[in-house]
Amino acid sequence: MLDRPRGQVAFRLIHDTDRPFLEYLHATTRAWEFELVTWEETEKARFLKQQFEAQDLSYQRSFPKANRHIITLDGVDIGRLYLDRQDDVLYIIEFSLLPQYQGRGIGTDILRSLLNEAHGGKVPVRLKVERLNPAQRLYLRHGFVQTGVVGHHLALEWRPQLGPREV
Template structure:
């Protein structure tokens, strides 16, 4: 699937390239900042740990069959990433992340809306695993994701466009 249009001024998706790896490492590091502050480690130890975890995450994500990996750009500048796996009956959001300075600006909601539109065109649901304490969970709930399964640390959520459309009739 080619990168699909995002209805948010200046926001685009493009396939990842090797040149994006430094940004992706930085982005991953921002998702672990609070945790790293509590360790008491040196900056070098924190950087080594984040690098090791990032590399492991990348290997796991790139092993997903039928997956696509996009960089989210805002006005031509990297702002985040979204990784999607095409399943038989659903689009699984493997990961969606934005750098902290871009959160709350409507980018995440616009990207999710574009994923929803894509899912509707192919008759699929949209699924995502989210950590229980992830603040983005509020966005997911506002956008119509519903809890499918509590997996302890993670919640498995789903958006069903057909059900949303039927409820609005």
């Protein structure tokens, strides 16, 4: 594991000018999908851009009230977090960090904060993760359990303990 970040993690709303960063982030976090693909780099880039555009449109249509944020570390854009906070569930739509910021505890800290929020609201946290995505380990380590399969994705859920807590 790399050193923990010593900077300030923050969130800011996404603007139209963030599109190039979001496309780049999407491409870098999908590198594992292309390990066995023999496509030319231009083909990969074109496919990833189309994939990002389709995903972005799908997210906007499926979750019109979602909070969409860029994750920053000391003012540097390092990831994205899309959340849909409903009365009965906290849904993590998208949570990704640039590869050079993974494994440093940033994702763990953000996820723990979301789980604390859900615990306080006594609501489950749900998400979908691709079956082979390495991020799946992060969720399983934090008590998420598989609740189903949706295409190439696993549906995962974390439930707060509703009994009394020790202080």
